[in-house]
Amino acid sequence: MVVGAGAKVLPRRDHPDVESNSRKPASARASGAGLGSNRDTTRQHNLSTVLTLVHCSAGISRAELTRLTGLNRSTIAALVGELAQLGLVLENEPDQRQQHGRPSIMISPGPGVLALAVNPDLDAVNVALVALGGSIVNPVRFHTVAPPSTAEVVNIVSAIYTGMATSLPENRRVVGVGVAVPGLVDPADGTVIEAPQLGWQEEPLAAQLSAALNLPVTCANDAIVGARAQAAFGAGRDVSDFVYLYGGASGIAGGILSGGQLLQGATGFAGQIGHLLVRTDGANCSCGSAGCLEAEVTREELLRATGVPSGQAEDLESTVLGLFESGNAPEALLEILQRQSRLLAVALRALVHQLNPSVFVLGGFLRILARTMPALLEDAVRVGGARSAREQVAIELAPLGEDPVLVGAAELAFTELLADPARVLGTASPAPIDS
Ligand SMILES: [Zn+2]
Numbered sequence: 031m032v033v034g035a036g037a038k039v040l041p042r043r044d045h046p047d048v049e050s051n052s053r054k055p056a057s058a059r060a061s062g063a064g065l066g067s068n069r070d071t072t073r074q075h076n077l078s079t080v081l082t083l084v085h086c087s088a089g090i091s092r093a094e095l096t097r098l099t100g101l102n103r104s105t106i107a108a109l110v111g112e113l114a115q116l117g118l119v120l121e122n123e124p125d126q127r128q129q130h131g132r133p134s135i136m137i138s139p140g141p142g143v144l145a146l147a148v149n150p151d152l153d154a155v156n157v158a159l160v161a162l163g164g165s166i167v168n169p170v171r172f173h174t175v176a177p178p179s180t181a182e183v184v185n186i187v188s189a190i191y192t193g194m195a196t197s198l199p200e201n202r203r204v205v206g207v208g209v210a211v212p213g214l215v216d217p218a219d220g221t222v223i224e225a226p227q228l229g230w231q232e233e234p235l236a237a238q239l240s241a242a243l244n245l246p247v248t249c250a251n252d253a254i255v256g257a258r259a260q261a262a263f264g265a266g267r268d269v270s271d272f273v274y275l276y277g278g279a280s281g282i283a284g285g286i287l288s289g290g291q292l293l294q295g296a297t298g299f300a301g302q303i304g305h306l307l308v309r310t311d312g313a314n315c316s317c318g319s320a321g322c323l324e325a326e327v328t329r330e331e332l333l334r335a336t337g338v339p340s341g342q343a344e345d346l347e348s349t350v351l352g353l354f355e356s357g358n359a360p361e362a363l364l365e366i367l368q369r370q371s372r373l374l375a376v377a378l379r380a381l382v383h384q385l386n387p388s389v390f391v392l393g394g395f396l397r398i399l400a401r402t403m404p405a406l407l408e409d410a411v412r413v414g415g416a417r418s419a420r421e422q423v424a425i426e427l428a429p430l431g432e433d434p435v436l437v438g439a440a441e442l443a444f445t446e447l448l449a450d451p452a453r454v455l456g457t458a459s460p461a462p463i464d465s
Contacts, residue, residue, distance in 0.1 A: 073109075074450050074452070074453070076099070076101060076105070076109055077109055077112065077113060077450075077451050077452060078448060078449050078450060078451065079099055080095055080099065080106065080109045080110065080113065081113055081118055081119070081162075081447075081448055081451050082448050083095060083098060083099070084113070084118075084119050084137050084138065084139055084162075084163075085139055085162050085163055085164075085262075085444070085448060086262050086263065086267070087138075087163075088138070088163065089122070089136050089137065089138040090136070090137055090138075091124075091134035091135065091136050091137070092106055092107065092110060092134045092135045092136075092137060093134035094134070095110070095137065110135075110137055112452070113140075113451065114140070116142075116451060116452065116455050117140050117142030117143060117201065117455075118139070118140050118142065118143060118162065118447075118451055118455075119137050119138065119139060119140050120137070120138050120139070120140050120141075121135050121136075121137055122135065122136040122137070122138055123135075123136065124136065138163070139161065139162035139163030139165075140161075140162060141161050141162075141202070142201055142202055142203065143161070143162055143202075143203060143204075143205055143447065143455070144159045144160065144161055144167065144198075144202060144203070144204045144205070145159070145160050145204065145205060145206055145207070145208055145439075145440035145442075145443035145444050146158075146159060146160075146187075146191055146194075146204055146206070146207045146208070146243070146245070146440075146443065147159070147160050147166075147207075147208050147209075147210070147436040147437070147439035147440040147443070148183070148187050148207060148208070148209040148210070148239075148439060149209070149210040149252065149435050149436055149439060150178055150183045150209070150211065150212070150228065151212060151278065151279055151280065152177050152212075152227055152228065152279035152280055152340075153173060153174060153175075153177070153279065153340055153341060153343075154171050154172060154173050154174060155171075155172045155174065155178055155182075155183055155186045155187065156169065156170070156171050156172075156435075156436060157169070157170045157172065157186070157187055157190045157191070158170065158436045158440075159194055159198075159204070160436060160437060160439075160440030162444065164259070164262065164263045164437045164440070164441075166433060166436060166437065168194065169433075169436065170190050172186050172190065173341060174186075177227065177228045177229055178228070179229075179230075180222070180230060180233040180235050180238060181238075183235070183239075184235075184238050184239055184242050187207075187239065187242075187243070188242045188243060191204075191243060203455075204245060205245075205246075205443060205444070205446075205447050205454060205455075206245055206246040206247065206248065206442075206443035206444070206446070206447075207239060207240070207243060207245050207246065207247040207248070207443055208247075208248050208249075208250075208255070208438075208439035208440050208441065208442030208443035208444075209235060209236070209239065209247065209248070209249040209250070209439060209442075210250065210251075210252040210255040210256070210435045210436070210438060210439040210442075211225055211235065211249055211250070211251060211252060212225055212227060212228065212251075212252050212278065212279075212280035212281070212283065213225025213226065213227075213228065213230060213251065213280075214251065214299055215249045215250050215251050215298075216298070217250070217294070217298040218298075219234070219236060219237070220234070220235060220236025220237070220247060220248060220249035221233065221234045221235070221236070221237075221249075222234075222235050222249065225280070226280075226316040226317070227279070227280035227281060227316065228280065235247075235249055236248065236249045246443070246446070248442040248443060248445070249442075250439075250442055251283060251285075251301075252276065252278070252283055252435050253274060253275070253276045253283030253284050253285045253301065253303075254283075254285045254292065254301065254438075255285075255435055255438035255439050255441070255442065256274055256276050256283075256285060256393055256428065256434045256435050256438050257272075257274040257284075257285025257286070257287060257292060257301075257391075257438070258285070258292070258438040258441045258442070259434040259435070259437040259438030259441060260272065260274050260285075260391050260428060260434065260438075261287055261292075262437075262438075262441055263437060264391065264428060264429070264434060265389055265391045265426040265427075265428065266287060266389060266391055269287075269388045269389050270287065270288075270289055270290035271287060271288055271289065271385070271386065271387045271388050271389075272286075272287050272387050272388060272389040272390070272391055273285075273286050273287075273303070273381055273385060273387045273389075273390050273391070274286075274287075274390075274391045274393065274428070275303055275377075275390065275391070275392050275393065275396055276393040276394045276396070276428070276434075276435070277324075277327065277329060277392075277393070277394035277395040277396040278329065278394045278395070279329060279330075279340065279343065281304045281316070281324035281328075282303060282304035282323055282324040282327060282396070283301075283302075283303070283304055284301040284302065284303030284304065285301055286300065286301045286303075286385060286387075288385060288387075303323060303377060303381070304322060304323050304324035305317050305319065305322045305323070305324065306322065306323045306377045306380060306381075307319075307321050307322060307323075308321060308322070308323045308326055308327075308373045308374075308376040308377050309321040309326055309373060309376075312325060312326050313325040313326060323373065323374070323376075323377045326370070326373045327370045327373050327374050327396075327399075328370075329343065329346070329394070329395040331366055331370070332346060332350065332363075332366060332367075332370075332395060332398065333346060335360070335362055335363045335366050336349050336350060336353070336363060343395075346395060346398065347395070347397060347398050347401075350363070350367070350398050350402065351398070351401060351402070354367075354402050367398070367399065367402050367403055368403060368406070370399055371399045371402070371403035371406040371407060372406055374396065374399055374407065375406050375407050375409070375410030375411075376410070378390060378407060378410050378411050378425075379410045379411060382410075382411045382423055387423065388423065388424065389423070389424045389425075389426055390411070390423065390424070390425045390426070391426050391427070391428050392425065392426070392427055392428065393427070393428030393429075393434060394428075397427050397428070400425055400427060401427070404425070407425055408425060411423045411425065
């Protein structure tokens with residue numbers, strides 16, 4: 031369970047959880063997760079709560095932990111001490127900003143435990159180590175000339191991870207791997223059911239990567255993963271109802287947090303916002319239908335209109351904004367921005383009335399539409415329909431780049447650690463891969 035932490039966040043909510051589909055090495059399976067006394071269960075719960083609060087904050091005082099958890103000061107001191115011994119948190123100098131009473135010790139996420147985050151895309155495989163607290167340690171973007179196969183992803187990640195592992199200080203350990211996939215993933219076992227743009231079907235990616243890396247691996251859809259990052263660290267951290275929309279090379283994906291829970295649907299595939307019908311006579315979609323949001327609103331069209339090569343898609347936003355703000359945007363580009371924004375607005379309006387979110391978080395190239403045509407999107411979520419539903423909707427931007435997806439992928443790998451820190455660190459394999 032994650033509490034949306036930070037100084038002002040009080041409502042507890044369940045973590046927007048993706049059911050773990052970890053493939054664990056034998057060493058981790060043989061853990062003593064069995065029958066503990068009530069006291070052990072309480073201790074585990076309290077360690078989990080405190081670690082999660084520290085993880086989701088950039089630093090939190092011991093006094094604040096006491097207040098947020100309702101535990102007494104000596105219990106918090108003991109729990110923090112245990113987490114510090116495990117290398118999970120750091121106890122820092124007291125917070126001098128505090129005006130009244132004794133300054134309280136500040137607790138921050140420790141650097142000792144890392145997750146390996148992986149995000150295969152159409153033209154690259156992104157890999158990074160991510161520390162607790164969501165800080166990316168050393169991101170690598172490995173370009174590929176064509177969409178990578180799962181075997182290529184396994185080889186690329188293994189090679190990069192071997193290099194990373196050998197240069198890690200001795201007291202660092204990698205507890206697991208999280209993979210954000212631009213496609214449908216079976217939450218039960220991490221099999222990629224389909225990732226049409228990558229040409230993948232029924233690929234047991236979690237099992238393949240786990241065998242290669244000798245680490246537990248959890249796979250999930252990239253937008254669900256992005257939504258988790260938003261819920262833990264981003265625009266969604268203070269709200270329990272938001273819709274995250276991410277536009278990338280492989281289409282538009284969505285993650286929906288409703289009542290503090292990530293909407294999963296009967297079989298884990300809810301939130302396919304890219305396939306919302308936005309135009310009845312629209313373009314053919316990879317799903318076999320036509321007029322879907324992701325068939326009509328594409329990064330490809332913006333790349334073509336601006337001449338930015340797909341290998342440099344990270345420059346697309348600055349290029350479009352440069353043209354737009356200097357008044358030099360060609361008519362064709364303006365037409366595309368307006369048309370795509372109107373069609374995105376159709377989707378947002380439908381979502382406002384179906385889901386009643388308080389925030390839309392737009393990531394990837396959808397940021398460009400929000401930054402160039404804000405009125406089209408804002409009008410769409412504020413006009414018509416139930417007044418109460420539209421009154422409070424805000425449109426916010428996710429941070430630029432792949433970072434939210436990598437941070438969210440790491441969240442997948444941290445799930446078990448956050449739930450039971452002492453057990454996972456007692457059993458997780460500290461050794462890197464056999465090579
Ligand atoms: Zn579709």
